[in-house]
C-alpha cells in the first residue's frame with residue numbers, strides 16, 4: 001500500500017484536479033490491461049474486426065437493395081479461392097465468400113451489441129431490485145432465474161427461436177431472453193455484498209437518499225464483474241447465434257457467418273472447403289478475441305490489485 | 309414496561325436517552341427458514357448521554373456494542389425500547405421523527421466505523437467523501453465546497469494536498485481521520501465511535517484519541533465511544549457502561565469504576581488489559597477465561613456466573629451448567645442420551661447406561677465441580693439410567709443503584725467483591 005510521504009505532497013500538489021486524478025486511474029487500468037500480451041492480441045483482433053464492420057461498404061461494395069443479403073453471381077458458382085473478383089471463392093449459389101466474411105462482421109456486431117446491451121440493462125435492473133428489496137420479491141425473482149439457469153443456454157435459445165420462427169431478429173430475441181438471467185444473478189450477488197459495506201452505512205448516516213446511495217455507492221462498485229461478463233458474452237453470443245443460424249433458424253441467404261458455414265458444409269465432402277472455412281474461422285476469432293479481452297479485464301479490474 | 313434504573317443524569321442537559329433498548333436477531337433454520345430462536349444482541353439497555361460528555365461502552369466482542377451503537381445512530385431499528393434525542397429541548401423518539409426533525413437528528417448524530425477501509429467508498433476521492441454531507445444538505449455551492457472540505461481536513465490534521473486522493477492511498481490512521489472529517493462536516497452534537505482505534509497501531513491510536521479529545525473540547529461534542537479495550541477509554545470517557553451478553557452489568561463514573569469495580573466482570577476486564585499506570589498493577593487479579601455463552605440462550609440469574617471467579621450459590625446455576633460441565637468431562641458426555649427439561653432449573657438427564665448415570669451423580673459431588681454450583685443443587689436423584697437434577701430457581705439479577713450514581717448487577721456487595729479478589 002502506498003503511503004503518502006512529504007515529497008509526494010509537493011508533486012501531487014494542488015494543481016491536481018479531480019478530473020485528472022480520475023483519468024490517471026483510468027489509464028492505470030488501461031496500462032495493466034495492455035501489459036498482458038494475450039489481452040493485446042485480443043484487443044488487436046477486436047480492433048481489426050470492428051474496422052471490418054465499420055468500413056464494410058468501402059472494403060466491398062454494398063449489395064442492393066439489401067446490403068445484408070448475399071450478392072449472387074450465378075455465372076460463378078462453386079469457384080475456388082483465387083478466382084478474379086471472388087478471391088475467397090463462391091458458394092453453391094454463387095455467393096461471394098469474401099462479401100459474406102466482411103458484411104458478416106456487421107451482422108455479428110449487431111447481434112452481440114443488441115443482445116448484450118439489452119440483457120445487461122434488464123439483468124442489472126432485475127438483479128438490483130432483488131438484491132436491494134430482498135424478501136419475497138427476491139425469492140420470486142431468483143426462482144425465475146433458477147428455472148432459466150437450469151436449462152442449457154443453447155437448448156433454451158434454440159427452443160425459443162424455433163417457437164418464434166426462423167429469422168435473424170428472432171435469434172436476437174431468443175438470446176436476449178436466455179442471457180439476461182446471468183446478469184441478474186451477478187448483479188444481485190454484488191448488490192447484496194456491497195450493501196453490507198460500512199461505506200453504505202456511512203452514506204445512510206449522513207442522510208443521503210436511497211437513490212443516491214444506489215447510484216454512487218452500490219452501482220459503481222458492482223459493475224466490474226458485469227463488465228467482464230459482458231465482454232465475454234460479446235464473443236459467446238456470436239458463437240451461439242451462429243449455431244442457431246447454422247441449423248436454419250435464420251433467414252437463408254443473409255450475410256451471416258453461421259448461415260454461410262451451413263451453406264458451405266454440403267460441399268466439404270466434395271473438396272469445396274472454402275465456403276465453410278473462412279466464415280467459420282471468423283466466428284472462432286471473434287469468440288476468441290472477446291474471451292481474451294474479458295479475461296484480461298478481469299485481472300486488470302481486480303480490486304485486490306487495483307491502484308496498489 | 310419495567311424500565312431498568314439508569315445512571316443519574318445530574319449536572320448537564322441530556323442529549324440522548326436510551327431506554328430499555330432490545331435488539332433481537334431471528335435465527336432461521338431449515339429449508340423453510342423457520343425462526344428457531346433469537347440472538348439477543350442487546351437485551352434491555354438503558355443509559356443517557358449528556359451534551360459534551362464521553363460515554364465509554366465496553367465489553368468483550370460479541371456482547372452487542374456495535375448493535376447498540378447502530379440503534380443509537382438510527383442505522384438499525386430496535387426490537388424493543390426506544391432511543392430519544394434532544395431536539396430543541398424536548399426528548400423525541402428517533403424512529404418517530406417527521407421530515408424536518410428527522411433531518412435535524414440525522415445531521416446531529418454521526419458515526420465513525422471500526423474498519424477505516426470499508427467505511428470509505430474506494431471509488432470516491434477524499435473531496436467527494438468529506439464533501440458529500442455538505443452536498444446532501446446543500447450546505448456548500450460547488451465553488452465553496454473545496455474550501456469547506458479543506459477546512460475540515462485541516463481540523464483533523466490533513467490538508468489541501470489530500471483532496472484528490474483515493475482512500476487506498478492513505479494509511480489506516482489517515483483514513484480514520486478522513487472518516488472523522490466526514491462525521492464533523494455537518495457540525496453534529498454527538499458522534500458514535502465504533503472501535504475507532506482498534507485496528508490501528510498503538511502510537512497511531514494515541515494520535516487519534518488526542519485528536520478526538522481536541523475536537524470535543526473545541527466543539528462541545530458528545531461521544532458514545534464503543535470499545536472492547538478498557539484502557540482506551542480510561543482517559544477518554546467521563547462515564548462507562550460495561551456490557552456483557554447484551555446487558556449492562558455495571559455503569560458509572562470512569563474514575564470510580566477504575567478505583568473500585570463493583571462487578572466481577574468489570575474487574576476481570578480491567579485485569580485482562582492492565583494499564584501501566586494502574587494503581588493495582590502489582591496485584592494478582594485473574595483475567596477472563598472460559599468461553600462466552602451463546603447469546604441466543606443467555607445464562608439464568610447473572611449472565612456472567614458461568615465464568616465468574618466469585619460465583620455464589622444464588623447466581624443462577626441451572627441445568628445448562630451441568631450440560632456445559634459434562635461437555636468438558638472425558639468419558640461422560642458421550643453417554644448422555646437426552647435432557648428432559650421441566651424448567652431451566654430442573655431436568656432429567658438420561659444416560660445410555662445405569663453405570664454412567666451413577667458415575668455422574670458421583671462426579672457432580674466431587675471436587676471438579678465449582679463449590680457454588682454444588683451448593684445450589686436442591687435435588688440430585690439417581691433413578692436407573694436417569695438422573696433428576698434440580699437447582700434453586702433464581703430471578704435474573706437486576707442492576708441496582710449504588711453510591712455515587714453507580715449501577716451494578718451483582719449479588720455481592722462491593723466490599724465482598726474487593727475482598728474476594730485479593
Ligand SMILES: Nc1ncnc2c1ncn2[C@@H]1O[C@H](COP(=O)(O)OP(=O)(O)O)[C@@H](O)[C@H]1O
Nearest residue numbers: 333347349368369370371372373374375376603
Ligand atoms: N445482522 C446480524 N444478524 C444476526 N446476528 C447478529 C447481527 N449482527 C450482530 N449479530 C450478533 O449479535 C451479537 C452482538 O454483536 P455485535 O453487536 O457486533 O457485538 P460487538 O460489537 O460487541 O462485538 C453477536 O452474537 C452477533 O453474532
Ligand SMILES: [Mg+2]
Nearest residue numbers: 370373374503
Ligand atoms: Mg463491534
